[in-house]
Amino acid sequence: MIKKKTMLTALAAAGLAFTAISAQAATFTSGGFVKGDLLLGISASGGTGSGTVVYVNLGLATNFRDGNFSSINSVDISAVLDATYSGGTAGAWASRTDLYWGVVAMRTNLPGAGTGAQDPGLTIYVSKARTSGGTDGQANSTAWGPLSSSNMSTSGGQINTLEGSTGAGGSTLYASSTIIGTASTGATQWNNYNPQGAAGGASFVNFVSPTLGIEQAFGGSQTVGGHTVVGALDIYRVLNPASGTTTGAYDGTITLNSSGVLGAVPEPSTYALFGLGAVALMAFRRRLKNA
DSSP, rough: HHHHHHHHHHHHHHHHHHHHHHHHHHOSSOBOOOOOEEEEEEEEESSTTEEEEEEOOOOOOOOHHHHEEEEEEEOOOOOHHHHHSSSSSTGGGEEEEEEEEEEEOOOSTTOOOOTSSSSOOTOOEEEEOSOOOTTTTTTOOOOOOOOOHHHHHHHHHHHHHHHHTTSTTBTTOOOTTSSSEEEETTTTTTHHOOOSSTTTOOOOOTTOOBBBTTTSSSSSOOEETTEEEEEEEEEEEEOGGGGGOOOOEEEEEEETTTEEEEEEEHHHHHHHHHHHHHHHHHHHHHHHHHH
């Protein structure tokens, strides 16, 4: 009887884990952008589309902090990439070497703000280019180190300006029926806060990796998760050094293939949840069969 209860408890725990992942996936929104959502930005340093930034809202960053990247798998942004950067030739953007992409998120730059499931103030999510395909569920880039509190505040202020440049608490960059939006380049847009081209520089003043900041250039290919992609970005969650954390925590990897489809590979703890569920289910079915 005790063993049966133990098995049911394990199965229930696994079920709750699956339910949590499913519920988080459901929070992916096709509506307007709000502070704390992961914002993917794409821009060109020259040529076709150099006057336009493409933005994609990937949903609340706190969901991805918990290992849930499933909500962005198979998100197709090919239409907007073709329209903005391909000059009339479908898919031409994929081979361009003057296109750059990155991901950033921040809920608030007020130190100490946030309780419960929310991130504390000055928590920044930033991408870093993978150096090659690497291993599923593991970073293949050097983790972002801690910034000083003053530098975090400076970078956070710029991120807040970017995210709130078209309206407090949200952004008119996003129509109510789409996750994809575009905006003209300018002082409060993506290109102003991220380096462009070979000269490089720092993203949001303080993130340098080593020349393109949080961004990666298109035009190459990697194999991640068994799929060939034109780009792969590791996502790190960087805390205010007052928290005692010394390096950014790896959350997972976002990919983009030559067909314009986004995908993701979660960090290892997500695989563990699925493994727990599978093992518990098989053991429970075996026990029922032998009963």
